[in-house]
Amino acid sequence: MTGSHDGGLNEAIGRRRFLGYVVAAPTLVVAAELGLTPAPDVRLPTPELTELLDLNDMMTAAALPTSGLISVEVNRDGTVSFALPRAEVGQGITTSTAMLIAEEMAVPLERVRVTLANARPELVFNQLTGGSNTTIATYVPIRVAAAIARLRLLAAAATELGSAVTDLTLKAGVIANRSGGSVDIGALAEKAASTRTQQVSVELTARENFTVIGRPHNRIDARDAVTGRKKFAMDLDVPDAKPTMVCRPPTINGKVGSVANLAEVRAMPGVTDVVTISTGVAVRAETFGQCIDAVRALRVSWKAGTAEGKSDETVLRKLEAAELPLGLKPLTPTVEGKFTFYFRSNSALEPNCAIADVRAGRAEIWSALKSPLVAKQAIAAKLGLPVGSVTVHVTEGGGSFGRKLFFDAALEAAEVSQRIGKPVKLMWHRADDSRQGRTHPMATSRVRAAYLGNTVLSYKQRHTSVSTDLGHGLGEIITAMAARLPVGDIGFSQTFFHLSQAMSYNFGAGSQLLSETDKSFNTGSMRNVYSPDVTCARELIVDQLAARMGKDPYRFRHDFLRDDRSRAVLAKVAEVGAWGRSMPAGTAQGIAFHAEYKAVSAVLVEIDCRPGTVNRPIRDGVAGPRVTKVVIAVDVGLAVNPRGLEAQMMGCAMDGIALALTSSLHLRDGYFLEASWDNYFYTRQWNTPPELQIVVMPSTSEEPGGAGELGVAASMAAVACAYGRATGTMPTSFPINHGTLSFTPKPTVPPIPPSPTDGLNHAR
Amino acid sequence: MPEHTFRVNGEQVTVNVAGDVRLLWVLRDILGITGPKYGCGINVCKACTSHINGKAVNPCAIPVADLQPTDEVTTIEGLPATVGKDLHPMQQAWLDHDVAQCGYCQPGQIMAAVALVRRAAAEGRGITDADLDGLRNICRCGTYSRIREAIKAGAENM
Numbered sequence: 050m051t052g053s054h055d056g057g058l059n060e061a062i063g064r065r066r067f068l069g070y071v072v073a074a075p076t077l078v079v080a081a082e083l084g085l086t087p088a089p090d091v092r093l094p095t096p097e098l099t100e101l102l103d104l105n106d107m108m109t110a111a112a113l114p115t116s117g118l119i120s121v122e123v124n125r126d127g128t129v130s131f132a133l134p135r136a137e138v139g140q141g142i143t144t145s146t147a148m149l150i151a152e153e154m155a156v157p158l159e160r161v162r163v164t165l166a167n168a169r170p171e172l173v174f175n176q177l178t179g180g181s182n183t184t185i186a187t188y189v190p191i192r193v194a195a196a197i198a199r200l201r202l203l204a205a206a207a208t209e210l211g212s213a214v215t216d217l218t219l220k221a222g223v224i225a226n227r228s229g230g231s232v233d234i235g236a237l238a239e240k241a242a243s244t245r246t247q248q249v250s251v252e253l254t255a256r257e258n259f260t261v262i263g264r265p266h267n268r269i270d271a272r273d274a275v276t277g278r279k280k281f282a283m284d285l286d287v288p289d290a291k292p293t294m295v296c297r298p299p300t301i302n303g304k305v306g307s308v309a310n311l312a313e314v315r316a317m318p319g320v321t322d323v324v325t326i327s328t329g330v331a332v333r334a335e336t337f338g339q340c341i342d343a344v345r346a347l348r349v350s351w352k353a354g355t356a357e358g359k360s361d362e363t364v365l366r367k368l369e370a371a372e373l374p375l376g377l378k379p380l381t382p383t384v385e386g387k388f389t390f391y392f393r394s395n396s397a398l399e400p401n402c403a404i405a406d407v408r409a410g411r412a413e414i415w416s417a418l419k420s421p422l423v424a425k426q427a428i429a430a431k432l433g434l435p436v437g438s439v440t441v442h443v444t445e446g447g448g449s450f451g452r453k454l455f456f457d458a459a460l461e462a463a464e465v466s467q468r469i470g471k472p473v474k475l476m477w478h479r480a481d482d483s484r485q486g487r488t489h490p491m492a493t494s495r496v497r498a499a500y501l502g503n504t505v506l507s508y509k510q511r512h513t514s515v516s517t518d519l520g521h522g523l524g525e526i527i528t529a530m531a532a533r534l535p536v537g538d539i540g541f542s543q544t545f546f547h548l549s550q551a552m553s554y555n556f557g558a559g560s561q562l563l564s565e566t567d568k569s570f571n572t573g574s575m576r577n578v579y580s581p582d583v584t585c586a587r588e589l590i591v592d593q594l595a596a597r598m599g600k601d602p603y604r605f606r607h608d609f610l611r612d613d614r615s616r617a618v619l620a621k622v623a624e625v626g627a628w629g630r631s632m633p634a635g636t637a638q639g640i641a642f643h644a645e646y647k648a649v650s651a652v653l654v655e656i657d658c659r660p661g662t663v664n665r666p667i668r669d670g671v672a673g674p675r676v677t678k679v680v681i682a683v684d685v686g687l688a689v690n691p692r693g694l695e696a697q698m699m700g701c702a703m704d705g706i707a708l709a710l711t712s713s714l715h716l717r718d719g720y721f722l723e724a725s726w727d728n729y730f731y732t733r734q735w736n737t738p739p740e741l742q743i744v745v746m747p748s749t750s751e752e753p754g755g756a757g758e759l760g761v762a763a764s765m766a767a768v769a770c771a772y773g774r775a776t777g778t779m780p781t782s783f784p785i786n787h788g789t790l791s792f793t794p795k796p797t798v799p800p801i802p803p804s805p806t807d808g809l810n811h812a813r
Numbered sequence: 814m815p816e817h818t819f820r821v822n823g824e825q826v827t828v829n830v831a832g833d834v835r836l837l838w839v840l841r842d843i844l845g846i847t848g849p850k851y852g853c854g855i856n857v858c859k860a861c862t863s864h865i866n867g868k869a870v871n872p873c874a875i876p877v878a879d880l881q882p883t884d885e886v887t888t889i890e891g892l893p894a895t896v897g898k899d900l901h902p903m904q905q906a907w908l909d910h911d912v913a914q915c916g917y918c919q920p921g922q923i924m925a926a927v928a929l930v931r932r933a934a935a936e937g938r939g940i941t942d943a944d945l946d947g948l949r950n951i952c953r954c955g956t957y958s959r960i961r962e963a964i965k966a967g968a969e970n971m
């Protein structure tokens with residue numbers, strides 16, 4: 050692969066000129082090719098692959114040969130429509146997309162309507178939301194389409210107003226000439242339309258002239274969210290799609306043997322159907338409440354699952370056996386550490402859910418899907434239908450964190466609907482989502498750094514993990530691209546690992562390798578994938594190295610980071626967070642750095658590990674050490690929407706705190722003990738840092754970087770480092786409270802708990 | 814089938830359903846009021862938080878038969894009308910602080926926040942950090958910091 054991509058159509062003409070299309074349509078429709086972005090430059094193999102190509106380059110490059118167009122439409126009412134071929138799951142991409150259009154078209158943000166596109170097979174690799182790649186991949190093509198729209202509107206206005214185009218200005222959706230004549234773009238929607246599709250070249254707005262991009266904007270869907278009008282999959286009114294739930298096995302991926310009381314459960318109030326499917330026994334009823342009752346009433350004998358008898362301890366032994374060697378110990382002094390990261394859940398608050406209406410010869414699906422093309426293919430295969438007979442609607446998602454890269458509920462809903470011949474609204478119970486849902490795989494990381502005097506000679510890291518299932522399309526992209534990469538035939542998990550792990554410090558020679566084992570769990574890539582664990586282990590070792598060399602942890606990092614941009618974010622958090630201020634015993638600061646998605650981040654935290662804080666009473670929750678302050682500095686290149694970026698960093702900080710301190714799944718006897726949000730301790734208000742400050746660095750780049758996941762790794766690492774400094778002991782097992790089971794596990798049969806009946810007694 | 818009568822967002826409603834069906838499903842599956850969200854069904858996540866007679870409750874834990882004809886259920890959809898405006902001050906504060914990410918938890922967060930402020934006011938005091946720490950609503954997107962800021966701001970205007 051060379052630096053330039055083929056075909057004149059994709060080629061940028063000059064610095065800011067690009068080609069796009071005016072599409073034949075009754076009103077103005079303009080389009081550009083997705084994949085219209087600078088091609089990554091891949092050269093010879095070197096030890097530091099991430100310097101050549103990162104995951105985003107790969108995803109962007111994979112999209113280049115596709116011919117799918119994204120189009121912007123001007124409507125008669127003066128609004129502008131765009132169907133984004135990505136999933137909005139809370140990361141704010143509909144807002145940033147609307148901002149790109151508003152910028153190039155000079156229309157108010159409120160006039161831009163961004164919806165989510167159905168699955169579009171012609172987009173091939175280019176309809177996958179992941180790797181924080183959305184803005185990176187769509188930044189140029191969306192602006193090109195919008196800029197062409199502006200040109201066409203100006204030309205139409207020139208005719209309409211009898212002025213030269215050069216005498217016209219477009220502002221706030223209105224085009225005016227010098228003599229006071231004006232026309233709204235809505236009135237030009239038809240006049241600017243074209244009867245034939247034609248290619249147009251256009252120049253994009255120069256960075257220094259931006260008035261929308263790079264300024265903070267509130268989310269365009271905020272009003273819908275706070276009024277309850279925002280519709281998620283389970284809120285849709287699809288005719289006759291009745292509530293459906295599945296009675297699931299007591300162990301991971303167990304199978305139905307037989308059901309003792311089918312007829313009895315079918316006769317329960319509200320129940321319309323009960324049917325055995327590949328994952329359990331499905332129940333359809335008038336209300337979800339009646340589904341819960343029916344699921345609980347089913348008497349099922351179960352066959353063994355895929356992780357029968359396994360526990361944290363057995364998996365740990367398996368990981369040990371799969372660990373790649375660190376090689377001979379050098380003669381120079383070394384710092385070594387081995388870290389364990391337990392299973393974690395990437396459950397969103399909206400559980401796995403989907404609506405399916407499968408009829409003879411066709412199927413229609415509604416679900417929040419980040420890989421709708423793979424979902425469409427898999428559903429078609431499962432139903433025995435041609436791919437073209439399956440329509441997949443992408444709904445707004447109630448969070449993802451990697452969960453919605455998969456389509457487990459959509460596949461299940463399709464199966465149930467086909468079996469019973471009726472539409473279904475299928476939802477997983479929280480207990481299902483926690484126990485049978487996908488997880489971030491358990492892993493260990495071994496690190497060895499050799500040093501002499503003030504030089505780090507080498508850094509080696511061996512990450513060993515339960516297999517991560519990447520079979521949602523990202524895997525296909527990587528498989529397709531792997532042959533073209535200088536990594537040899539190492540499979541896509543390893544490729545992914547290489548591509549996402551940059552070595553940001555001048556640590557001499559070294560290697561970071563991934564080894565995977567055990568495919569018996571339902572796994573997936575959780576927000577920021579391998580990076581939180583890998584970075585946490587590395588940053589703890591960095592603190593150890595600094596101590597050995599008698600250097601301050603901040604100074605040490607600053608001295609060893611490779612470039613100015615990295616040092617700048619680190620220096621910023623040190624300054625804003627008053628690094629090195631004196632603090633009482635049992636409390637401390639921690640600092641960490643992480644680079645990924647063409648972006649750099651640094652995090653400073655303060656933690657309080659004093660007994661009075663750790664043991665503060667919390668009903669049905671864990672208190673533990675409290676992170677009292679978080680300061681984050683990020684440089685993502687061009688931040689399209691700084692307010693959205695700050696929101697993502699805030700979420701990343703909450704994830705990092707949970708990963709370091711409180712949130713994990715406990716595996717015992719082939720199942721996870723956690724079945725509730727009061728078992729799985731994601732950050733709650735009582736763990737939230739009272740002080741949080743996020744600094745978006747003034748950007749120097751012309752290109753946006755990814756942001757949705759960036760801050761998790763450094764946040765987790767900074768909390769771990771702070772904990773180590775406050776307690777005087779480097780933590781080696783995460784989350785740090787995993788050894789204490791802080792709840793009473795719920796039964797596995799029936800698989801879901803009853804709903805309480807005392808709600809009125811708790812009115813407050 | 815037994816009939817159950819109560820008030821929702823200012824209107825009298827009657828539903829025909831078994832009395833042990835929890836209010837959350839009566840609202841969502843029968844009445845089509847989808848603002849209150851499901852996140853656990855066991856009164857833990859608080860995504861379904863709504864008000865009964867002005868107090869915060871979790872409809873996933875209330876059998877519909879427990880409601881009296883005079884009981885006034887307010888969901889997020891009915892919150893603005895309680896102050897006779899398009900938006901309740903707390904919703905406005907949520908907008909001003911750009912709190913929502915995916916938005917799934919936010920109807921419950923706002924309803925819990927309003928009840929908290931009313932409770933504190935009834936005790937003749939303002940909102941404290943301990944009050945905010947005591948909110949149990951999950952936000953898996955981690956919007957907790959902006960929620961805290963928005964509650965303090967919203968309380969000013971209530």
Ligand code: FES
Nearest residue numbers: 852853854859873
């Ligand atoms: S669904 Fe009611 S509290 Fe979780």
Ligand code: FES
Nearest residue numbers: 915916918952954
């Ligand atoms: S905004 Fe997504 S769960 Fe709170």
